[in-house]
Amino acid sequence: MKAAAGKVQQEAERLTAGLWLPMMLAAGYLLVLSANRASFYENINNEKGAYSTSWFSLPCVMTAVYLGGVFGLTKYFEGRKPMQGLKDYMFTYNLYQVIINVWCIAAFVVEVRRAGMSAVGNKVDLGPNSFRLGFVTWVHYNNKYVELLDTLWMVLRKKTQQVSFLHVYHHVLLIWAWFCVVKFCNGGDAYFGGMLNSIIHVMMYSYYTMALLGWSCPWKRYLTQAQLVQFCICLAHATWAAATGVYPFHICLVEIWVMVSMLYLFTKFYNSAYKGAAKGAAASSNGAAAPSGAKPKSIKAN
Template sequence: MALILKKIYKSYFFLTVDSADHDHDDHWIYSPLFLVSCIAGYLFTVKKLGPKFMENRKPYNIRKFLIAYNVIQILINLILTYEVFVVIKSSPYKLCVQSPLRDLVYSTRQQYFALKLLDCIETVFFVLRKSDRQVSFLHVYHHGIMIFTGWVAAKYDLGHTIVWIGFLNCFVHFIMFVYYLLTSIDSAWKKSVFIKKTLTTLQLIQFLSLILIYTLGSLIPDCNKFPSVLSFIFIIQNLFMFSLFSEFYYKTYWKEDKNRKMS
C-alpha cells in the first residue's frame, strides 16, 4: 500500500510540477478553470441550452455549413496526421518516441487541443438539426473526454510517446470526415452500412492500439518519462471507450444483421 501511495504521489508531483510546460504558466488557456469551463459549457450547450432553444423551432438547414466544416476538419486532421508522422519517423524508437523535433512536438500538442475544441461544433450541428438520436451518451462523453485529453497533452510535457494518441485519432478522424463530407453532399452515402461498420471498426482498432502502446510503454523502464498512473488511466479510459463502441457495434450492426437473417 505504501508503495502504491508513493507512486501516486510521485505521479501527482510529476503532473503538477515536473512536467508542466512553464512557458504556459501565465496563459489563461492552460488554467484548469478554462478546462472545466470548456467541458461544462459544452455539456450545458448541447444538453440544456441548445435543446431549449430548438424546442419550438423547426430543424435548421445547415448543409452549406456542414460541407465547410467537414472540409476544414479534413484538412486539419490530414495536416496533423502528417506532422505527427514526421515526429514518429524522426525518433529512433517508434514505441517510446524520442524525437529531436521538440518544437514540432509542442506545436502539434497545441494544435491538437484546439482541434478537440473545434470537434464540439459537430454536436451543436446535431442540436440545430434536431438529430437528438446522435446526441447520445457515447457521443457527448467522447467529445468531453477528448477535450480533457487534448488539454493535458497541451499543458504537460509527458514525453513524445503521447503523440501516438494524436496520430491515431487524427488519422481515423480524417477518414471519418471524408465520409461525413460525402454524406453532406449526397445523402445516398448514408445508406452504406458497410462504410459505417468500417468506420466503427477503425475506432475499435484505434482504442486497442492505444491500449497496447501504453501497456507496453508502462512496462518499459523510463519510457520517455510517461507517469505510470497516467498510463493506467489512459489504458482504463480506452478500455471503457472500446466497450462503449463495441456495444454500439453489436446493437447497430451485428444484432440487426442477425435479426434480418432470421426474419
C-alpha cells in the first residue's frame, strides 16, 4: 500500500514540474475563445443570428488537416519509436476537458434559466436574447477541434490500434454536425445535446486524468453504457423535435443521422468487446491464456 502511494506521489510530482508550458498554452487558447466572443457580439443584431458568421472554411481545413495528419503521422512513426514526454501535455489536456465541460454544463443551466426557457421544447431564437446561450453552444462546437488531440496522443505514442474507423469517423462527423447547428440554428433546443455530451465528457476525461495519476475510477466500467444512453436520449429528442417542429427539420435529420450511426458503431464495438471477453474467459477456464485486449474498454464519446 505504501509503495503504491509513493508511486502515485512521485508521478504527481513529476507531472507538476513539467506543467507550466501546456498550462500556458491552455490559458492562451481560452483568451482566443474570449476574443471570438467579442467579435460575435458585433453581429448580435444580425437577423440570421450572431453566430451565422462562423467560417465555413474552418471545418473544411481542419477535416483535411486531421485526416492528412492521421495518415501522414501514422506512416512516419511506422519505423520509429513512440514519442516520449507527452504525459504533461496529456494531463493538462484531460484536466482542461474536465474543466471546460463542467463550465459548459453550469453555463447551459444558467443561461437556459436566464432566457426563461424550459428544459426542452424551445423554439429557435436567433435574437440578442439567445446570444449568451449561443456562445456556450459555440464553445462546445469549438471544443470538437480541441478533441482532435485525442487522436494525436494515440498516433504519437503508436497506439494505432485505437485509431479505428469509429474513432476517426465520429471526430469528423461531430465537427460538421455542430458546425451546422452553430451556423444555422444556434438557439432554442440546440443546447440540449451539448449539455448531455458535456456530462459524458466530464465522466470520461475525469477517468483519463485519474488514470494518468494512477488513481482508480469507480465509474470506469460504466462509461460505454453512459455513452449509449446519451445517444438514445439525443435520438429520441431529435425525433420528437422533428415531428413537432420545435427545431428545424433539416438540422434534426443531421442529429438523427449522427445518433443512429453512433449507436450502431458503438453497439457493434461494445458487443465485440464483450464477446472477446467472454471467449477469453472461456479459454482461460480451459487452461488457455485470454487474448490480449479482451477486457472491454470505453472509447471516446462524441
